[in-house]
Amino acid sequence: MDDFARPALVIDCGSAFIKAGFAGEVSPAVRDPSTVPRAAGLEPGPPLVPVKHGIVQDWDAMEQLWLDVTYRRLHVYTSDQPVILTEPPQNSPESREQAAEVMFESLDVPALHIGVQAQLALYADYAARQAMGSQTSSASLTGLVVESGEGCTHVIPLVDGFLLASGTRSMPLGGAQLTRHIQALMRKGAAPPPPDQSLEIAVAVKERHCFVTASGVGPGAAPAATRSPAAYQTVHSRTGQPLRIQLGEERWRGPELFFDPGAFTKDAMPSLPDLIDDAIQACPIDTRRALYGNIVLSGGSTLFKGLARRLETEVQARVAARVQGRAPASHAAATGVEVHVVTHPMQHFGAWFGGSVLGASEAFREVAITRAAYMETGPTIVRNNVVHSDW
Template identity: 40%
Template sequence: VLYQSPGPCVYTKLGYAGNTEPQFIVPSCIAIKESAKVGDQAQRRMMKGVDDLDFFIGDEAIDKPTYATKWPIRHGIVEDWDLMERFMEQVIFKYLRAEPEDHYFLLTEPPLNTPENREYTAEIMFESFNVPGLYIAVQAVLALAASWTSRQVGERTLTGTVIDSGDGVTHVIPVAEGYVIGSCIKHIPIAGRDITYFTQQLLREREVGIPPEQSLETAKAVKERFSYVCPDLVKEFNKYDTDGSKWIKQYTGINAISKKEFTIDVGYERFLGPEIFFHPEFANPDFTQPISEVVDEVIQNCPIDVRRPLYKVTYFFYHI
């Protein structure tokens, strides 16, 4: 299973079916030695040779300052197929340590991927890697299928509204019987990175013990470890004000320069970060429509015969 996350900070998650989580999560970048101009794909193809084998992917690529680092995927769409093929080669042989001829592959794609991109992906998998079988699925449909693990057999469905939130953008995607209604998809300019920035701002205003150069890293760790969505903002403030010791958590980090530990209290930030989905004006004054209104608008734009089941199942799919 290979999953490509959307957004500017693209990661590839890979593993074997049946596991509860991916075996590897690697940045979808590749570092190559390049004598040609940056981005000149045609010249790279003509100059293939020893340098063609001299490349790194993922975290290794980021740590190679003397190489040209490229991101062949942007917002879930492949932009450089030559580099993407090399990236897939390393992913399959080095990370998964699999013989592609012996395994079926499940790849994910963004909801508005073009038929040409899908065809090119299949061509690479069948002709370059000789896989016996391939299935390319839309991420939103797989999110609905993932919800089956917590549902009774009679309640399982591939019809619903999926809120797909990544690092850089959030999409509201209506799915009817496993098919994405592409004309009704809407995107929201609020996503995981905005929660991180908003949490960073809140911590800066209140906590003085955070090293300035580590404020973003600390905010990201706080978001991932402690954040949750609350049903009532006023009641949540009251809970922290009346019994703070029960709800306030502590985060401990290490100063990158002095190597000393620092500890901060994490209070209101736990629920105020995700609250920007429901009050986006907190983080983005140019966008003030809460996610509930966007979901309602998306469903109302769909054919009338699927609106009721779309309202019935709404699945929030958050990934970074």
């Protein structure tokens, strides 16, 4: 049977959630926590977490999670399904080989492609803008991807679809750190949430009520957007009575960590605008204008209202200051370098959707590795990912 007779299965596993579904679909059919229950006979404890900060740490648990998603949740036999896996930009060749070994030798897949999440996210943006009728000039495979998930944030430049390793940057700040910061702020509030519900409530507040201010807000100050009071309502876990929590500064001080990480950690850490600017400046000079003009957001932690506008303003100010010798941000346009931060409807599942588009195209046959090729060469066949550039 043709190795590509069935639609490809696209799997994107992050530190918090695993997204899986079939190529050609708009959204993943499965979005489950990326955890695995402890097997019988093991010491009692929390579920196993195979992925931390985007990197697989427990391959036995990872294999079990893949099996659970494919057989139990999607009801497919992997021996019939070509697979697209995603990987972070800093994934090691050894980790890539291990993934191929599990896929071909344990799950018996007929074909496999391991795609870098940033490249797939840029592909998703390209496809989304093409679908919305954008001109080819505005939909490009050259851009800087800001990929922010649960465990960390990556800033990855790509030119014509190839990743520039010299400009790749990361920061250990993502959804989990924002949640803990919001939780700490709420505990200090006038009416803190019940201790056993504080984490759950902090996650809900982060996802439903947080936003990024147009500019930084000093201590004790509040942005104009908070003139309309907001509250979170739930049920008290012990009394069963309605629980209403008035929300305050946690709504904007949570996402503010992207711009002032020192509020969360004493370790030296650049802000996200600094990281973006530094990444582009590390790239060849003839690519920088295009990279500044196409900064693509991807991942659940980039969904805050106002984030794109604030990043655009602050990165533009840095460009202006460099070119004009500390010129005010209002004169940024005079530099001739326009900063544009892109959002699109597939932003939450950017890497997965990019894999879905790739898997439904003829290009998938060209980049995928078949079982026959793997059996002839072994795991080293996936050691080098061609998406990486030598620049």
